[in-house]
Amino acid sequence: MTSAHPPQPARSNSRREFLGVLASGIGIGAAGLATAPAATARPLASTWNLRALQASTSFANGTALPFFRFAPSGGGGRRGQLPFFEAPEGTAVDVVIDNQLPIALRPALIGVAEGPVIAPGASGVFSFTMPPAGSYLFGQAPPRFSSRSHGPVAHPSHSGLTASVTSRPASGLPELYGGGPTFDREYGLIYEDADDRINLTMGSGIPQRTKPYEPNYFTVNGLAFPDAASDPDTLVAGSLGEDILIRFGNFGRMRQSIHFHGYHAQIVAQNNVPDATMPPKDTIAVPYLGTVDVILTPHQIGVFPLHPHSLTAVTANGFYPLGALTLISIT
Numbered sequence: 001m002t003s004a005h006p007p008q009p010a011r012s013n014s015r016r017e018f019l020g021v022l023a024s025g026i027g028i029g030a031a032g033l034a035t036a037p038a039a040t041a042r043p044l045a046s047t048w049n050l051r052a053l054q055a056s057t058s059f060a061n062g063t064a065l066p067f068f069r070f071a072p073s074g075g076g077g078r079r080g081q082l083p084f085f086e087a088p089e090g091t092a093v094d095v096v097i098d099n100q101l102p103i104a105l106r107p108a109l110i111g112v113a114e115g116p117v118i119a120p121g122a123s124g125v126f127s128f129t130m131p132p133a134g135s136y137l138f139g140q141a142p143p144r145f146s147s148r149s150h151g152p153v154a155h156p157s158h159s160g161l162t163a164s165v166t167s168r169p170a171s172g173l174p175e176l177y178g179g180g181p182t183f184d185r186e187y188g189l190i191y192e193d194a195d196d197r198i199n200l201t202m203g204s205g206i207p208q209r210t211k212p213y214e215p216n217y218f219t220v221n222g223l224a225f226p227d228a229a230s231d232p233d234t235l236v237a238g239s240l241g242e243d244i245l246i247r248f249g250n251f252g253r254m255r256q257s258i259h260f261h262g263y264h265a266q267i268v269a270q271n272n273v274p275d276a277t278m279p280p281k282d283t284i285a286v287p288y289l290g291t292v293d294v295i296l297t298p299h300q301i302g303v304f305p306l307h308p309h310s311l312t313a314v315t316a317n318g319f320y321p322l323g324a325l326t327l328i329s330i331t
């Protein structure tokens with residue numbers, strides 16, 4: 001009856017007292033704890049440095065495609081080829097972006113905040129407060145009429161200017177959000193698609209849009225199979241019976257349905273809204289610019305594929321099986 005719900009952490013008085021001391025020391029209230037911040041407490045602050053540059057991704061069909069990408073240059077790491085940033089909820093974040101592209105960009109924490117237009121060759125700062133604990137996409141703001149005076153601005157779905165952001169609960173516990181599902185280990189898998197006619201124009205200057213948009217290259221964390229399955233942050237590895245949190249996100253224009261071989265996973269949140277109403281599923285819908293958090297609790301050992309159910313997305317320009325395919329390896 002309760003098997004669909006991951007176990008909750010034990011709540012002892014000693015842990016509450018410890019968290020209370022911790023929370024008052026760093027100036028933020030841990031969820032569910034009535035603590036008065038110390039008079040000298042200041043909010044957490046963090047800086048994340050990114051460079052926007054022209055890069056290239058190699059596919060196993062022999063093609064190397066130009067992409068516009070962010071490269072981390074301080075304050076954050078990578079998952080696969082994509083930058084990754086994490087901080088506690090409530091943290092004041094300055095994202096300093098050095099735009100080395102021939103096109104303007106306008107960063108956004110999707111659904112949370114949008115930054116300034118940053119001209120080609122310029123640097124800019126995008127400041128925001130870390131939202132409630134959860135899984136967020138960092139990319140380009142949607143086009144705005146007010147952006148027209150800046151000339152062409154990188155488009156949210158075509159550019160590959162993507163990253164992921166994890167907001168940690170103030171509790172400091174390994175839980176998705178304060179009081180939410182706990183996990184033993186976690187992964188983030190970000191899906192993207194690309195139309196090579198557009199990407200080929202990214203090698204030389206301002207990308208040209210095509211119509212219709214016809215994606216023929218597909219990546220997870222900026223990598224295609226088999227590279228995806230040998231990247232330690234993109235291969236989902238764990239042990240029998242662990243609670244493995246997978247944070248799915250989709251920057252592609254294709255709606256994806258991510259299919260598990262060998263396992264069913266429990267959806268615990270969609271777009272950071274807690275949702276445990278579904279039974280465990282072997283296929284998880286992840287819409288464009290959406291996030292879905294699931295808990296995988298492996299019941300058997302082995303190596304199994306994890307991939308978009310549309311086999312188009314498991315190709316590189318028609319060559320199968322490449323594309324947004326990775327593996328689950330349970331020991």
Ligand SMILES: [Cu+2]
Pocket residue numbers: 259261305307
């Ligand atoms: Cu399959």
